[in-house]
Amino acid sequence: MKKLAxxxxxxxxxxxxxxxxxxxxxxxxxxxxxxxxxxxWTGCYVGGGGGYGMWNQDNSTSGFGPPPLAIGDxxxxxxxxxxxxxxxxxxxxxxxxxxxxxxxxxxxxDFASLKGTLAPSAFAMVGEEKMSSAWAVGGRLGxxxxxSFLTYFSAGYTEATFDRxxxxxxxxxxxxxxxxxxDKQTYKGWFVGAGNEYxxxxxxxLFWKNEYRFSEFGVATNPIRDTAxxxxxxxxxxxxxxxxxxxxxxxYRFNWDGSAPAKAYVKAPVSSAPVVNWTGCYVGGGGGYGxxxxxxxxxxxxxxxxxxxxxxxxxxxxxLGTVQGGCDYQLAAAxxxxxxxxxxxxDFxxxxxxxxxxxxxxxxxEKMSSAWSLGGRLGxxALxxxxxxxxxxxxxxxxxxxxxxxxxxPFGVPAGLHMDKRTYKGWFVGAGDEYxxxxxxxLFWKTEYRFSEFDVATNPIRDTAxxxPVGASIDSEKYTxxxxxxxxYRFNWGGAPIAAxx
Numbered sequence: 448m449k450k451l452a453x454x455x456x457x458x459x460x461x462x463x464x465x466x467x468x469x470x471x472x473x474x475x476x477x478x479x480x481x482x483x484x485x486x487x488w489t490g491c492y493v494g495g496g497g498g499y500g501m502w503n504q505d506n507s508t509s510g511f512g513p514p515p516l517a518i519g520d521x522x523x524x525x526x527x528x529x530x531x532x533x534x535x536x537x538x539x540x541x542x543x544x545x546x547x548x549x550x551x552x553x554x555x556x557d558f559a560s561l562k563g564t565l566a567p568s569a570f571a572m573v574g575e576e577k578m579s580s581a582w583a584v585g586g587r588l589g590x591x592x593x594x595s596f597l598t599y600f601s602a603g604y605t606e607a608t609f610d611r612x613x614x615x616x617x618x619x620x621x622x623x624x625x626x627x628x629x630d631k632q633t634y635k636g637w638f639v640g641a642g643n644e645y646x647x648x649x650x651x652x653l654f655w656k657n658e659y660r661f662s663e664f665g666v667a668t669n670p671i672r673d674t675a676x677x678x679x680x681x682x683x684x685x686x687x688x689x690x691x692x693x694x695x696x697x698x699y700r701f702n703w704d705g706s707a708p709a710k711a712y713v714k715a716p717v718s719s720a721p722v723v724n725w726t727g728c729y730v731g732g733g734g735g736y737g738x739x740x741x742x743x744x745x746x747x748x749x750x751x752x753x754x755x756x757x758x759x760x761x762x763x764x765x766x767l768g769t770v771q772g773g774c775d776y777q778l779a780a781a782x783x784x785x786x787x788x789x790x791x792x793x794d795f796x797x798x799x800x801x802x803x804x805x806x807x808x809x810x811x812x813e814k815m816s817s818a819w820s821l822g823g824r825l826g827x828x829a830l831x832x833x834x835x836x837x838x839x840x841x842x843x844x845x846x847x848x849x850x851x852x853x854x855x856x857p858f859g860v861p862a863g864l865h866m867d868k869r870t871y872k873g874w875f876v877g878a879g880d881e882y883x884x885x886x887x888x889x890l891f892w893k894t895e896y897r898f899s900e901f902d903v904a905t906n907p908i909r910d911t912a913x914x915x916p917v918g919a920s921i922d923s924e925k926y927t928x929x930x931x932x933x934x935x936y937r938f939n940w941g942g943a944p945i946a947a948x949x
Contacts, residue, residue: 486594486646487702488540488549494533494656496696499898500561501527501738501928502578503689503762503800508568510682518682519568520810520858523800525740525762526563526576527926532556532694540591547591549599557581557692563740563760565612565629566805567671567684568854572625573757573805574614578690581607581662583638593830595646605638605662607690613674617757617805626674634688636664643880644698645829654698659896659930661736662690689764691738691928693896723832723883724939725786728774731893733933737798738764739815741925745805748907748918755919756805763800763813769793769931786826786834794818794929802849802866804908804921809851809862815927818844818899820875832883842875842899844927850911863911871925873901881935891935901925 508519536553561578585603592598609632614625642658666687670679745756773790798815822840829835849866852859879895903924907916 488538488591488597488700490700490702491535491537492654492698492700493535494654494696494698495531496656496694497529497531498692498694499527499529499928500559500578500690500692501525501740501762501926502561502563502691503738503740503764505687505801506565506568507685508570508682509685510680512681515683517856517858519570520803520852520854521801522568522803522810523762524563524565524576525738525760526561526578527740527928528559528561528578530557530559530561530581530692530694532558532696534696534698547594549589549591549597550586551589552584552586553601554584555582559607561690564742564758566617566757566759566803567614568803568810569808570614570671571617571806572614572627573617573759574612574629576612576629577610579608579610581605581690583662585638589644592833596829596833597644599642599644601638601640601642601658601660603638604636605664606633606635607662607664607688608633609688614671615757617759619754621754621757624674627671627680628674629669629671629684632667632669632686634664634667634686636662636688638662652700652702654700655695656698657695658693660692660694662692664688664690689738691736691764693930725775725777725828725834727937727939729772729891729935729937731771731891731933731935732769733893733931734766734768735929735931736764736766737796737927737929738762739798739800739925739927741923743802743805744922745807746905746920746922748916748920759805761800761802761813763798763815765796765798765815767794767796767798767818767929767931769795769933771933771935784828786828786836787823788826789821789823790838791821792819798927803854804851804919807851807864807908807919808854809864810854811849811851811866813849814847816845816847818842818927820899822875826881834881836879836881838875838877838879838895838897840875841873842901843870843872844899844901844925845870846925861911864917865909865911866906866921867909869904869906871901871904871923873899873925875899889937889939891937892932893935894932895930897927897929897931899927899929901927 503525509515534555538551565576566573583605587599587601589597589599611631612629614627616623640660644656647653669684740762744758771792775788778785802813803810820842824836824838826834826836848868851862851864877897881893884890907920
């Protein structure tokens with residue numbers, strides 16, 4: 448996952464509404480008079496970049512109607528991968544309530560490769576399922592923290608295309624065609640997002656935009672077809688998909704030399720600048736949302752241990768609460784604009800999905816119930832009270848015991864099998880923002896995107912009555928994708944600021 452780490456490390460600023468403001472007067476330090484750059488956000492733009500995403504879907508198998516009968520319980524599958532994006536849009540800057548705001552409309556197109564493996568419930572087959580493209584049209588409303596820094600919310604309509612899935616038999620010898628397929632399908636839905644955009648100084652008109660986006664799509668019915676004839680075999684998969692992306696792009700504005708609105712920021716001397724001392728310790732708490740995917744492969748335990756099925760992707764999603772503690776040190780080098788720190792956090796989570804071990808006619812709820820992390824971060828002060836940073840470290844996630852029921856009509860009958868609670872060990876990389884708020888000394892607002900990858904773990908399937916292994920196990924490699932926002936209280940808020948030029 449080296450490419451992923453490099454990609455995420457470039458996402459310095461991600462999702463989250465910004466409320467950056469001055470701290471109390473005693474943290475101000477005098478600064479020489481200087482000119483403030485005037486940026487006009489009114490006009491149109493083009494942009495391009497890329498990102499990373501993860502999708503989940505709830506699948507239910509039906510057939511042999513009319514009316515169609517449920518022949519497989521609901522299971523959660525998913526995929527993940529990279530995408531490239533292009534975008535066009537127009538914005539209008541206006542002044543209201545003593546601040547400067549931007550409203551706009553946009554459209555974008557993603558060239559995607561978010562892959563997973565689909566194993567239809569009640570069928571002994573598996574195939575690669577890939578989200579190959581998506582497009583969206585929407586609007587955004589943002590607030591200018593400074594003349595060159597916009598934070599915003601976005602929302603709108605979206606469609607995503609998933610390629611045709613060709614199925615293979617899900618038992619040895621692997622790779623043998625099942626002579627069945629599922630058509631290419633376009634899913635329709637909506638999205639919400641949040642992000643930041645900066646005016647760069649290396650080229651007039653050049654901006655940097657970063658955004659987190661969540662999309663939900665309506666249920667689509669996918670007939671399973673015979674490869675030779677193209678005819679439906681009278682069995683369908685009902686799929687409801689969710690997509691979770693983080694994206695970064697460069698934007699070129701055609702109005703870069705235009706004038707800003709009359710009430711916008713103007714060139715004027717500055718008598719003081721808000722300066723925050725970032726050296727010290729803190730505690731924090733908040734919440735967020737996340738998705739997880741895993742690659743599952745079933746084995747007979749032997750000896751010798753033998754692969755019993757193809758690999759299939761399952762997953763889950765849900766909310767989390769988080770608590771955190773840490774310490775930072777503001778470096779005196781390079782104008783004191785860098786902050787380095789260490790932290791630890793604990794997440795109370797409820798990220799749920801459905802697991803069906805391949806070649807076992809059972810299904811069970813699988814939930815990520817908690818996680819903890821230890822790591823470090825390196826940040827750059829875009830403003831004295833605005834820190835952008837990247838983070839990295841060690842993490843563990845706990846998944847609860849899974850009790851299986853039969854994956855056949857009538858559903859929900861205990862199968863007498865279970866999989867133990869398990870803790871997975873891995874690493875994470877993330878990026879985010881932290882802002883100093885003005886209504887309580889020492890209070891900050893932190894928002895962070897985080898990707899985690901965990902080591903492969905072997906999970907024996909056990910007899911519920913005796914607790915003994917039944918001679919089969921599942922190898923699982925898990926990935927999580929979260930966005931979190933929290934309030935942070937710093938104990939050093941009254942400390943002496945470090946002199947710096949901004």
